[in-house]
Amino acid sequence: MTADVAMHMSDGLLNTTTSLLFAAVAVIGIAVAAARARDDLDDRTAPMAGLVAAFVFATQMLNFPVLPGVSGHLLGGALAAILVGPWVGALCVSIVLVVQALVFADGGVTALGANVTNMAIIGTAVGFAVATVLKRFTRTKPGLAAVAFTAAFVNTVVASLGFVLEFALGGDPAFGLGGVTATIVGVHCLIGIGEGVITALTVVAIAAVRPDLVHLLRGARRPLDVREESPA
Amino acid sequence: MSTKTRRNTGFLLGFLLVALVLAGAVSYFADSNPDGLDHATLAGCQVVEDGHGGETLQGTCIAQNAKDHHLAGSPLADYVVNGGEGTTGLAGVIGVAVTVVVAGGLFWLLRRRPTK
Numbered sequence: 001m002t003a004d005v006a007m008h009m010s011d012g013l014l015n016t017t018t019s020l021l022f023a024a025v026a027v028i029g030i031a032v033a034a035a036r037a038r039d040d041l042d043d044r045t046a047p048m049a050g051l052v053a054a055f056v057f058a059t060q061m062l063n064f065p066v067l068p069g070v071s072g073h074l075l076g077g078a079l080a081a082i083l084v085g086p087w088v089g090a091l092c093v094s095i096v097l098v099v100q101a102l103v104f105a106d107g108g109v110t111a112l113g114a115n116v117t118n119m120a121i122i123g124t125a126v127g128f129a130v131a132t133v134l135k136r137f138t139r140t141k142p143g144l145a146a147v148a149f150t151a152a153f154v155n156t157v158v159a160s161l162g163f164v165l166e167f168a169l170g171g172d173p174a175f176g177l178g179g180v181t182a183t184i185v186g187v188h189c190l191i192g193i194g195e196g197v198i199t200a201l202t203v204v205a206i207a208a209v210r211p212d213l214v215h216l217l218r219g220a221r222r223p224l225d226v227r228e229e230s231p232a
Numbered sequence: 233m234s235t236k237t238r239r240n241t242g243f244l245l246g247f248l249l250v251a252l253v254l255a256g257a258v259s260y261f262a263d264s265n266p267d268g269l270d271h272a273t274l275a276g277c278q279v280v281e282d283g284h285g286g287e288t289l290q291g292t293c294i295a296q297n298a299k300d301h302h303l304a305g306s307p308l309a310d311y312v313v314n315g316g317e318g319t320t321g322l323a324g325v326i327g328v329a330v331t332v333v334v335a336g337g338l339f340w341l342l343r344r345r346p347t348k
Contacts, residue, residue, distance in 0.1 A: 007267055007269075008269070009269060010295075010298035010299065010301070011298065011299040011301070011302070012297045012298045012299035013273065013294060013295075013297055013298055034342065037339075037342055038342055038343070038344055039344065041339050041342050041343035041344060042343050042344050043343065043346075044240065045339075045343075046336070046339040046340045046342070046343040047244055047336055047339075047340070048244065048247075049335065049336075049339045050331075050332050050333075050335040050336025050337070050338075050339050050340070051244060051247045051248055051251065051332060051336070052335075053331050053332065053334075053335035053336075054248065054251045054328045054329075054331045054332040054335065055247065055250070055251045055254075057251070057255065057327050057328055057331040058250075058251040058252070058254040058255035058259075058324065058327075058328050059254060061254070061255055061259045061262060061311065061320075061324055061327075062254060062258055062259060062261075062262050063262040063263040063264070063265070063267060064262075064263055065263045065265065066268065067271075069265050069266070069271075070265055070266060070267070070268065070271040071262075071263035071264070071265040071266065071267050071268075072267055072268050073262075073267055088339065091335075091338070091339075092335060095331060095334055095335045095338070096331060096335075099327065099330055099331050099334065100327075101303075102303065103306065103308050103327065103330060104306075104308050104309065104310070104311055104323070104327065105301040105302075105303045105304050105306050105308075105309035105310060106301075106310070106311070108298075108299070108301060108302070109301070109302045109303070160268065160269075163269060167294075171294070172294060172297055174292075175293075175294050179275065180272055180275075180294070183271065183272040183275055184268065184269065184272040187268035187271055187272065188268050190268075191267075191268050206247075209243060210243050213243070
């Protein structure tokens with residue numbers, strides 16, 4: 001077993017039944033997302049969505065330090081949901097996880113369902129829900145940054161709870177759930193800060209040049225006033 | 233090409249360039265310590281060099297249940313090309329290219345087309 005470059009759950013941490021259960025959850029989630037994604041995809045947004053997936057792939061490679069000897073990386077659910085909507089966003093993160101598992105041997109093949117459930121489905125859904133609730137604060141640049149940060153922070157912490165749920169159902173019972181939960185949630189609170197910063201920077205940068213390509217800002221009552229030079 | 237289309241293409245190329253630079257160059261500065269999930273599964277173990285260039289886990293931890301990846305022998309395993317040291321950037325660029333082709337292709341097929 002190697003711990004160096006792997007970023008996602010390996011095979012063997014969950015029993016077969018639990019792995020299959022979450023593979024089913026992932027397949028159903030992806031199917032629903034694919035059916036609903038059509039409405040958000042057109043000639044303009046489809047290439048953007050492809051690039052959002054590529055950007056999430058690239059950013060997931062960039063582990064940042066959170067504690068001595070511990071790193072974290074972007075999960076990307078809130079980022080994708082804010083930029084391209086929850087359905088397309090869930091597909092973006094799923095595609096990244098499939099490419100990582102099948103091409104880069106990162107994240108076990110039998111653990112893929114659990115990894116997709118945590119990062120692509122739970123992370124994206126929670127990130128989008130938080131961003132939607134806070135949408136009225138997105139009219140100013142600092143407001144948009146704060147909303148993106150908060151959505152990303154919550155997405156990271158709740159996605160880590162997905163692992164706790166899976167481990168409770170099908171992990172090695174020799175290990176107490178309390179210790180695992182405390183460690184993983186604690187570390188993901190720190191990782192969530194990094195995820196929040198990266199998400200806020202990215203969303204604000206894109207909104208500054210192309211607010212029309214930020215899904216969360218669609219249908220706003222007035223155009224987002226993020227450009228410094230735009231008339232009052 | 234209309235101005236609007238040119239502007240759109242310019243933005244998308246810029247976005248792609250940022251992803252390529254992050255995966256191809258900034259990735260060399262990534263922290264190689266275990267990530268949050270690995271840290272939690274490694275709790276209780278010490279990672280010890282086995283003297284053959286590999287590592288073993290001493291103690292008792294969840295990570296000892298982890299199995300080697302089914303595709304551990306794949307040419308891009310662990311974000312390097314054919315196991316070569318210093319090839320992370322190239323592996324990252326390939327990953328961005330594969331992702332943009334797979335995701336972009338899938339989304340292009342799924343998209344709504346204007347009814348004529």
